[in-house]
Amino acid sequence: MPEWLIEEGIGERRALLIEGDEVLAAKLRWPGELAAGDEFEGRLLRKNGARGLAEHPSGREVLVDRLPRDTSEGASYRFAVARAAMTERGRFKLPAARPANEASPIAEDVFETGIPVRRLPSGSWEEVWHAASSGEIGFAGGSLLFSVTPAMTLIDIDGDLPPRELALAAVPEIARWLPLFDLGGSIGIDFPTLKAKLERKAVDAALEEALADWPHERTAMNGFGFVQIVARLEGPSLLHRFAISRVGLAARMALRRAEMVEGPGATLLTVHPALKAKLKPEWLAELERRSARPVRIEIDPGLAIEAAAAQIVGHDD
Structure with a gap:
């Protein structure tokens, strides 16, 4: 069975999901960050309909939504963090939370349930780290180029294979690196343009199979080779941190x-x-x-x- 291994680094905590010799997913957390699933007693500073601004016990401000009608400014309520703070080019997005009884279920906190180890398996964290640093993943006949933008994370596919073969060869690499980079939110994939509808359907089917165990929603490939994926966003990915x-x-x-x-x-x-x-x-x-x-x-x-x-x-x- 896959197991999360946790390495307590200096200035950060590192986590890898490992099955045998294969690394399946990665996560990174820095001290003091509010993480998805964290609950806190916070004072409601401002309210505008179902949205507002609350104060965390640390003094930090947190965006809140799904506020019941009977909540009042100045009163304290129990909240659960839905998304950690995000820094993007040119702006800072406050953490987001909801009333604890309105919060959507969050996957287990692997940093609390994982297995502490003195050191992650040799070379495993380095591979993920260097890949996130470069934003480029090579595969036989092509490469993936990941780019972080304020609107979405874009994946560009390039190579010298015929368009259909290149698109299909990219699919397993995309499926592998989405969890390794801990990606969420809106993700756009720019496949080679495939004019034949049957070819586009073949890539859609390959994506469906490759991402079957990764929770998300996805559009079908359009005539320009573009596919959009939306997955739960709980905090900054490794790519966002490097950006x-x-x-x-x-x-x-x-x-x-x-x-x-x-x-x-x-x-x-x-x-x-x-x-x-x-x-x-x-x-x-x-x-x-x-x-x-x-x-x-x-x-x-x-x-x-x-x-x-x-x-x-x-x-x-």
Whole structure:
């Protein structure tokens, strides 16, 4: 049976759904985030019909809807988070919640029910992380290019196979990476244009089969090869995080690399200058506690942001 494995990283928690040697899905959470399913007692600040604004006990504001008629501004109510906060290019979307008794069922919180492990299987998180960083997935004869926009996540399919073969070859890769990137909301897929209706139906059937276990709604392919998918949106996907917080993600990965090196001496972590400012003192203190080694930071403007390097050096080096 597939199992969720949870790695408690420095500055983030990582989760992979694994069956045998195969990684089926991934999730990422940062400390302090309100997650879908979290319940809280909040004060209703403003009300406009069934919608309004509530105050979380932390002081953060949360959008609320499905408010009963008898709710009053200034009173406190029990709410359940439906969607975590989302940052998109040019705007910040507050978390969204509903009265606890009106909330739609949320899937189990894998970070609470999963199996804690000291380290995820070798290379498994790195594969997902680097794929999300590049936004490009290659397959025999073609590639998928993922692009995050405020309206939807777009998937462009490119390759040198004939259009029908290229579209069908892309389907299993799309089905694989939607849960690996933890994607939700509106997703548009730009397949090669298929003029024959039977060819479009063949791709629709392949998509239906490949996504049978992934909850969603979907349009049929139109004459231009476009398919729209809508899935429950509970928070930022890995792609969204890279679009908005690339340096923060790279800083956390740098700490992970430093934590993984072994041996006596000191940890030398070499990073792009932009990363140094993101390495919080408490994170570095936690790295020293976990590794039982002092940590030194050096900067190298020639390094890519994602290419931090960690090694063990002598105390006097």
